[in-house]
Amino acid sequence: MTTERPPASNSELNRRNLFKLSGLGLAAVPGLAACGRGFGGGGDDESGDGVTLNMVWWGDATRAEKTQAALDVFLEANPDITIKVEYQDSGPYQDKLATRFAANDAPDLMAMRMDSLREYADRGALLDLNEYADDIDLSGLSENAANLAEVDGSVFGVPAGLNAVGFVIRKDFAEQYGVAVPDGNTWSWDDLAAFAQAISDASGQEVYGTGYDVQTLQNLVVWVRQQGEDLFTEDGKLGVTAATMEAWFNLADGMRRSGAYPPAGFFEEIGGGADQSYIAQGKLASQIIPTNNFLGYNEACGGTLALLRIPGETQAVRRGQSVDCPHLWSVAAASKHPKEAVKLLDFLTNDPEASLATGTTRGVPASSAVAEEIKDSLEPDDLTATEYLMGLQGEDLPRSYTYPPGGSAIADFLDVIAVEVEFGRQSPADGAAQFIAEATAAIEG
Amino acid sequence: MTTTSTETAVMPGAVAPPAPQTKRRRGVRKDRAGYLFLLPWFIGMLFTIVPFFASLYLAFTDYNLLNAPKWIGLENFADMFSDPVLLKSLKVTFVYTFVSVPLSLAAALGVAMILNRGIRGLPWYRAVFYLPSLLGASVAVVLLWRYVFGFDGIVNAFLGWFGIDAISWTSDPDYALTTLIILHIWTFGSPMVIFLAGLRQIPVMYYEAAAVDGASKWRRFRSITLPLLSPIIFFNLIQSLIASFQTFTQGFVMNNGGGGPANSTLFYNLYLYQQGFGQFNMGYASAMAWTLLVIIAVFTAITFFTAKYWVNYDS
Numbered sequence: 001m002t003t004e005r006p007p008a009s010n011s012e013l014n015r016r017n018l019f020k021l022s023g024l025g026l027a028a029v030p031g032l033a034a035c036g037r038g039f040g041g042g043g044d045d046e047s048g049d050g051v052t053l054n055m056v057w058w059g060d061a062t063r064a065e066k067t068q069a070a071l072d073v074f075l076e077a078n079p080d081i082t083i084k085v086e087y088q089d090s091g092p093y094q095d096k097l098a099t100r101f102a103a104n105d106a107p108d109l110m111a112m113r114m115d116s117l118r119e120y121a122d123r124g125a126l127l128d129l130n131e132y133a134d135d136i137d138l139s140g141l142s143e144n145a146a147n148l149a150e151v152d153g154s155v156f157g158v159p160a161g162l163n164a165v166g167f168v169i170r171k172d173f174a175e176q177y178g179v180a181v182p183d184g185n186t187w188s189w190d191d192l193a194a195f196a197q198a199i200s201d202a203s204g205q206e207v208y209g210t211g212y213d214v215q216t217l218q219n220l221v222v223w224v225r226q227q228g229e230d231l232f233t234e235d236g237k238l239g240v241t242a243a244t245m246e247a248w249f250n251l252a253d254g255m256r257r258s259g260a261y262p263p264a265g266f267f268e269e270i271g272g273g274a275d276q277s278y279i280a281q282g283k284l285a286s287q288i289i290p291t292n293n294f295l296g297y298n299e300a301c302g303g304t305l306a307l308l309r310i311p312g313e314t315q316a317v318r319r320g321q322s323v324d325c326p327h328l329w330s331v332a333a334a335s336k337h338p339k340e341a342v343k344l345l346d347f348l349t350n351d352p353e354a355s356l357a358t359g360t361t362r363g364v365p366a367s368s369a370v371a372e373e374i375k376d377s378l379e380p381d382d383l384t385a386t387e388y389l390m391g392l393q394g395e396d397l398p399r400s401y402t403y404p405p406g407g408s409a410i411a412d413f414l415d416v417i418a419v420e421v422e423f424g425r426q427s428p429a430d431g432a433a434q435f436i437a438e439a440t441a442a443i444e445g
Numbered sequence: 446m447t448t449t450s451t452e453t454a455v456m457p458g459a460v461a462p463p464a465p466q467t468k469r470r471r472g473v474r475k476d477r478a479g480y481l482f483l484l485p486w487f488i489g490m491l492f493t494i495v496p497f498f499a500s501l502y503l504a505f506t507d508y509n510l511l512n513a514p515k516w517i518g519l520e521n522f523a524d525m526f527s528d529p530v531l532l533k534s535l536k537v538t539f540v541y542t543f544v545s546v547p548l549s550l551a552a553a554l555g556v557a558m559i560l561n562r563g564i565r566g567l568p569w570y571r572a573v574f575y576l577p578s579l580l581g582a583s584v585a586v587v588l589l590w591r592y593v594f595g596f597d598g599i600v601n602a603f604l605g606w607f608g609i610d611a612i613s614w615t616s617d618p619d620y621a622l623t624t625l626i627i628l629h630i631w632t633f634g635s636p637m638v639i640f641l642a643g644l645r646q647i648p649v650m651y652y653e654a655a656a657v658d659g660a661s662k663w664r665r666f667r668s669i670t671l672p673l674l675s676p677i678i679f680f681n682l683i684q685s686l687i688a689s690f691q692t693f694t695q696g697f698v699m700n701n702g703g704g705g706p707a708n709s710t711l712f713y714n715l716y717l718y719q720q721g722f723g724q725f726n727m728g729y730a731s732a733m734a735w736t737l738l739v740i741i742a743v744f745t746a747i748t749f750f751t752a753k754y755w756v757n758y759d760s
Contacts, residue, residue: 091702095722102510102727119725123511265613268596269701409724412703419707423618 050080051337053344057085057111057160057327058093063361070357074347081340101125106332108341112157113327115217115408117149118236120330121156122405127331127338128154135339136346140367142393144323149330151402157328158349161363163292164321164392165218165310166385167192172304173285177202184308189251192286192311196260199285208262211278212288214252215418217411218324219288222310223248225398226320236404238439245432249421253428264422274300292326292363294385307384322400323393326362364389409442503731510725521732531733533708534716541622541712542689545629550681553633557640558670571638578634587628587698591615594624615699618707625695625710636681643677644670672757679756683748690741693718713737 057067064087071083086107088096094113100106101120112120120126129136130153138146138158149157167184174181179198182191196209213219217231223244224231230239255261267278274293278284280300288310289297298305310321329348331341348354352373355365360382365371371390378386403410417435420426426434504521506514525531560570580586593599594614601611614624651669660668671678693714696705704711704719714737721730 098510098722098725119509120511123509125511265617266596268613268616269591269699269703406724412719412723415703416708419616419618423707425618425707 050082051340052082052084053109053337053341054084054086054107055109055344056093056097056107057087058090059087059361063087066358066361070348070354073351073353073357074344078340078343081344083344101332104334106334108332108335108337109344110330110332111160111327112330113408114148114325115403115411117156117328117330117402118151118405119408121151121154125333126156127333127335127342128156129158129331129342129345130155132338132342135342137350140350140369142323142368144393144397144399145325145366147399148323148325148402149328157330158345159325159363159366160327160329160348161292161358161360162323162325162366162389162393163290163363163385164324164389165222165288166291166294166388167212167286167308167310168279168289168294168297168301168305169195169286169308170279170282170284170301170304171306172302173199173203173207173282177207181306182308184306186314187308187311188315189311193255193258193260196255196286197258200259205259207283207285208266209260209284210255210286211262211267211284212252212286214249214422215411215415216288217414218290219310220248220414221322221400222320223251223312224320225322225400226312226316226318228317230401232401232404232407232443234401236401236443238436238443240436242429242432242436245435246428249418249428249431253421256422264424279305290324290326290363291385291389292360294388295360295379295381298381303381307388309388319395319397321392322397323389324400325366360386368393404443406442406444410439413438413442500731500734503728504735505732506728508726508728508731510727514728517728521729522736524729525732525736530708530711531713531716534704534711534713537622537709537711538690538692538713541626541629541692542686545626546682546685546689548626549630549633550636550678550685552630553637553681554640554674554678556633557637557644558666560637560641561644571641575634575638578632578637580632584694584698587695590624590628591699616706618705618709621699621705621709625699628695629689629692636685639677639681640674643674647673675756676758679748679752683745686744686748687741690737690744 055071057063059067064085067087068085071085075081075083087093090113093111094116097107097110106125112126117126129138136158138155141158145159145162146155148159149155169181171181173179174195177199179195179202182195192210199207199209221231224240227244227247229241229244233239252261256263262284274280274296277287277297277300279287279297291307294305294307313319313321329345331338331345335341348358349365350367350370352370355370355374356377360378364386365374368390371386375383375386413435417426417431421428421431503514505516505518507517507520508514556574560567560574564570577586595601596611596613596616598614600614605611612620614620647670651673652665655665655669691714692712696710696712696715697718699705700710704715713733717730717733717737720726720733
């Protein structure tokens with residue numbers, strides 16, 4: 001792609017060289033789209049008579065340690081199987097997983113994001129676990145848990161654990177500023193606003209009363225369900241109305257105006273961990289977190305957190321909370337060793353020893369029997385989160401439906417529009433209308 | 446890789462006997478040395494050439510990474526015109542390029558001229574100013590930048606002394622791109638080093654003669670420095686334009702892989718990446734890549750075309 005053209009005057013070496021050099025840079029452009037990156041390391045090695053499974057997931061070093069401990073138990077019982085584990089951060093994980101499927105080098109067992117499930121499953125990339133009913137027992141899963149990975153009667157994964165969203169409140173701030181912590185089972189959105197306002201006022205906005213994420217889909221889902229709607233309907237359409245979206249934006253907007261919620265631009269990309277979170281820094285008194293992170297957040301906040309349900313559960317049209325999972329375990333349809341991969345999955349799901357090793361790093365064990373069995377060995381904070389979730393699981397919650405293909409793009413739209421509304425560049429009504437239009441197009445297109 | 450070993454194995458053998466050589470042979474040997482230097486590039490090329498043409502094919506297909514590509518002709522290219530996010534990303538990329546390239550070149554030339562005045566410890570200064578351009582696109586520096594421009598960062602603390610309210614440099618859609626443009630300008634080191642080399646080639650006698658004739662500093666800059674430096678400016682301009690159109694890392698790292706607040710730092714290449722690897726629209730992403738190639742080629746061609754009016758090669 002060098003721009004090789006005859007120089008206007010051929011006496012000047014200087015000019016020719018510069019021409020050529022300048023053109024060279026162009027050649028680098030289209031390479032980007034096609035540059036595939038594998039996970040590195042060779043393919044699975046078939047030496048000997050053993051079977052090598054490739055297992056991939058995302059997470060940090062702590063999760064790796066706990067996972068390895070579980071795998072060690074499995075390996076001891078199955079000496080003919082070896083497991084090649086690869087893990088990394090969630091962002092790059094997603095990209096590499098897609099590239100590996102494209103390169104016909106799919107891992108045997110993999111962590112699968114809820115919003116990507118159908119993008120893989122609908123394209124025939126995942127194994128239907130119903131066909132391996134003899135090798136894996138899914139009867140221990142509650143209905144809420146079993147439904148998570150079911151698409152048209154096929155099961156494309158097993159929840160690696162169960163979680164939900166919960167509201168955490170710093171009890172030390174409540175005490176310091178003389179505000180009572182509301183009753184977590186019955187509080188309303190108005191109670192939240194009143195609590196947050198009182199904290200912000202009493203602290204002179206040193207501490208903002210609340211700062212839950214408007215642009216996080218899991219938070220929005222609860223609100224939408226409370227209004228009697230579904231973000232995604234059973235037949236894979238967008239089910240939320242513009243009025244509900246507008247009300248969601250208005251909720252935070254109203255509190256932002258009154259100072260109960262931080263001003264626009266307050267939240268920056270500060271990197272994930274609980275340690276760096278605003279609530280741990282003491283700038284917020286409450287926020288929404290996934291319950292499996294409660295232990296980490298409570299540690300970062302010096303054990304001052306109370307775990308409440310999302311507001312509005314008793315006042316709304318219907319229950320909004322749902323049992324969710326941090327990720328699913330799925331098996332590739334192209335796996336060379338599906339039986340062994342399913343066997344490993346069965347171990348992770350149904351063997352209490354596996355869950356004893358992993359703890360609640362991926363949430364509460366999906367099998368209720370296993371969850372009950374390991375409860376006694378949990379740390380107090382883990383027990384709080386586990387009981388919270390088991391309580392929810394025992395209740396009659398409206399069913400939630402899996403993300404339709406294209407659903408993962410919706411998070412991007414919501415992120416953009418929420419900021420537009422936050423900075424007043426768009427009214428809540430306009431933002432809601434735009435969200436509906438873009439999300440509908442993404443799902444249908 | 447076998448090519449490398451044979452080539453290097455032959456070279457010492459060819460050099461060892463200092464026998465008298467014919468002109469033709471010397472020519473071959475000279476060429477061979479050239480090719481040897483090019484070898485790393487050729488080897489690299491082998492790895493890019495396949496993806497390069499594969500992406501050209503994929504640009505005309507519907508390819509989701511999981512199923513075989515399906516030929517759809519020009520549909521990807523047609524879709525681009527009605528994609529508001531793509532148009533937004535183009536706008537971001539154009540603003541970024543046309544603001545930061547001239548400013549960073551001006552900064553580079555300015556500092557190069559100061560350094561060219563024969564100050565002591567020049568190599569040290571040169572290295573110090575060059576350093577950011579090596580680091581600018583690196584993850585570590587962008588992360589550092591995020592803290593410097595953070596809400597509680599140094600920049601806001603500094604502005605605070607003058608009674609200016611804290612600005613959300615990275616999370617306010619009105620400022621996020623500005624922050625990245627400042628980052629870009631700060632990495633002027635690599636054009637600066639080239640400018641410095643160019644400045645040192647301008648014979649001092651021109652300036653002396655002009656000074657004797659009573660030319661002012663500004664006049665000397667305009668009538669001697671700029672014309673004689675114009676090929677270098679041209680080269681730096683083309684290089685910076687091309688690099689700037691392809692910006693990716695800064696946007697990616699600053700916002701954890703997203704497009705920034707309200708997509709205000711969604712560079713074209715970042716959106717391309719999101720489409721290909723996030724949304725599984727690899728055919729569309731390939732079409733975007735080739736469109737970018739055309740865009741860059743057009744702007745490069747325009748710059749080449751204007752060159753004859755302002756680039757001076759008579760030295």
